[in-house]
Amino acid sequence: MMTGTNISAVAIAAPVEEEESDVLLLWVLVWSELVAFGILIGAFLVMSAFEPERFALARLHLSPGLAAINTVVLLTSGWQAAVAARPTASARQVRRSLIAAALLGFVFLLVKLAEYAGEIRYAGDAAVSGFFELYFIITGFHLLHVVFGALVMLLIAWRPTRGNVALITTLWHAIDLVWIVMFPIIYLA
Template sequence: MAHAAAAVAADDHGQTNTGISNWKLGFWAFIASECLFFGTLISVYMVYKGAAITGPYPNEIFDVLKTTVSTTILLFSSLAMVLALDQVIKANKKKAILWLAAVILMGAAFLVMEYTSYLKYISYGLTLGSSTFGSSYYVLTGTHKLHVVIGMIWMATLIWLIARDRIPPHKSETVEIAGLYWHFVDIIWIVIFTLVYLIQ
């Protein structure tokens, strides 16, 4: 049979029923799982911010303007991610590395800005244990920041791989999946930004 010859073992370059590679499909499933994770965190935050018995309360401390800036930076990092993938496909090694470096830099800028915000909130008396608002706010946003850090490590690894010519255009899916992750982390932040900072 023709199929018998064509179908190699369970690998990621054989044919699949959907036409989507295993890695990509599996990663989508993982993202679905992550959605539930963040969905739960966000739901608890929405319920718990109002249950705080002592201040500071959300409307007293959030700096929407500053967060808008950091959000914008993170959004632009997604654009850089798209451009990086495009350069990988075009086999333009230097530009791909450049754009990935931009992703990392913007991620770092986001983290630094958020870190200074944390310091400010702590100075206002909002800590992990100060109220249900504090607990749910820090655990939610902290989990997101952890995702950003993991993403940055991932991008750095990609840069190293590209620099050593390990990601030729036909393996661009490696970068594409990293991009899926990064966009997901961005989108989650948009949701957090809207629900946490804009709707108080």
């Protein structure tokens, strides 16, 4: 027969176990995303080694200035996400910072779409099509993550809990990390 002490011990242990499994799931998600992007970026690097002239020619059609602006936008958004994740942040600060981070994510989207508008015409050019196929796959996959993350941040800002804020801000920082690696490899190499 269970006593009141045993029941409360079970009730207290269950949320801790759930929280631990949530953290494990988060890190499985983050690492799987990093591996997926690592494979894509690795393929880009291999192709650039096999076709250096074509990749150099293709890079002339990119807009590194817009990509640099997007880097600043995404890092500022990451800073807002970090503010939201602070343990001392009030509920109002958390909401405001998550909304700011999400809005900056949408600014990233708009700048990236403007960049794509100038680059899409080169995708059909046989001399640089290999570069642009990989470029649009990698940056498009990243852009989908930015949009998804921004939408989730807005949803969490509506009713933030510490666990959900930690989850989305950790994922958001992983998205930032991927961009910081992609930017010099794609635009500056």
